[in-house]
Amino acid sequence: MVSTLASSERVHALLATSANRISxxxxxxxxxxxxxxxxxxxxxxxxxxxxxxxxxxxxPRIVLADDHPIVLNGLRNLVTAEPDFQLVGxxxxxxxxxxxxxxxxxxxxxxxxxxxxxxxxxxxxRIASEFPSIKVLILTLHEDxxxxxxxxxxxxRGCVLKRSAAENLVPAIRAxxxxxxxxxxxxxxxxxxxxxxxxxxxxxxxxxxxxxRESDVLKLAALGYTNKEIARRLDVGVKxxxxxxxxxxxxxxxxxxxxxxxxxxxxxxxxxx
Numbered sequence: 001m002v003s004t005l006a007s008s009e010r011v012h013a014l015l016a017t018s019a020n021r022i023s024x025x026x027x028x029x030x031x032x033x034x035x036x037x038x039x040x041x042x043x044x045x046x047x048x049x050x051x052x053x054x055x056x057x058x059x060p061r062i063v064l065a066d067d068h069p070i071v072l073n074g075l076r077n078l079v080t081a082e083p084d085f086q087l088v089g090x091x092x093x094x095x096x097x098x099x100x101x102x103x104x105x106x107x108x109x110x111x112x113x114x115x116x117x118x119x120x121x122x123x124x125x126r127i128a129s130e131f132p133s134i135k136v137l138i139l140t141l142h143e144d145x146x147x148x149x150x151x152x153x154x155x156x157r158g159c160v161l162k163r164s165a166a167e168n169l170v171p172a173i174r175a176x177x178x179x180x181x182x183x184x185x186x187x188x189x190x191x192x193x194x195x196x197x198x199x200x201x202x203x204x205x206x207x208x209x210x211x212x213r214e215s216d217v218l219k220l221a222a223l224g225y226t227n228k229e230i231a232r233r234l235d236v237g238v239k240x241x242x243x244x245x246x247x248x249x250x251x252x253x254x255x256x257x258x259x260x261x262x263x264x265x266x267x268x269x270x271x272x273x
Contacts, residue, residue: 059086060177065097066112078169094118108177113140114224124154135176143187146261158182214248217241222264
């Protein structure tokens with residue numbers, strides 16, 4: 001600070017001296033007026049009080065994706081309420097989100113884990129593959145460990161429960177955008193617990209024989225697709241999907257979707273989807 005002030009004073013003195021010489025060289029009052037204006041301008045330029053601070057970082061560019069309009073509206077309100085955030089795009093399905101992300105190239109994508117066409121896990125893998133610099137933050141209703149580990153394995157940088165998004169979304173975005181990782185405090189213990197539960201079929205030590213169709217249906221169900229979406233993808237009827245799913249779950253000795261997701265995660269079914 002002392003050095004800066006001294007340097008400023010020296011520059012100002014040199015400018016003032018030069019001005020005095022100009023004014024002494026002749027009686028021209030116009031020249032003296034120009035000299036006074038010049039030294040006054042130099043005083044403003046060289047004043048240490050005019051120093052500028054560090055330049056602000058650019059506002060992070062954000063894309064939001066959720067298939068529920070009310071949720072999407074709430075997310076939009078949270079993001080646009082922050083003056084240093086820039087909302088650049090929105091989507092209501094996985095395929096639309098991928099298109100918007102390709103077009104807008106945001107810094108961070110906030111996406112729902114369960115969306116039609118491309119769910120959040122598959123979408124996160126695509127983003128990580130195509131745009132490794134884009135950070136992904138997942139929103140989820142699911143607190144099951146298998147879902148969270150799928151998200152972690154898909155290079156997701158943050159995970160926030162929808163029920164706590166009003167309190168945790170903005171801190172999560174701020175943590176992720178500077179290179180950190182954010183896990184909703186309510187589910188952090190599930191993500192790092194190293195003793196996942198297994199389905200009954202695994203406990204029995206064998207893997208039952210599933211038909212190709214049963215396997216396809218269960219894999220898509222584990223990823224979060226609805227029966228209608230599975231039927232559309234596999235080009236079969238909804239009733240057929242229900243039959244394949246029921247038969248496959250019975251063979252595996254599983255009763256709930258959470259058990260199916262755990263089983264699929266342990267078996268590595270989801271790695272190549």
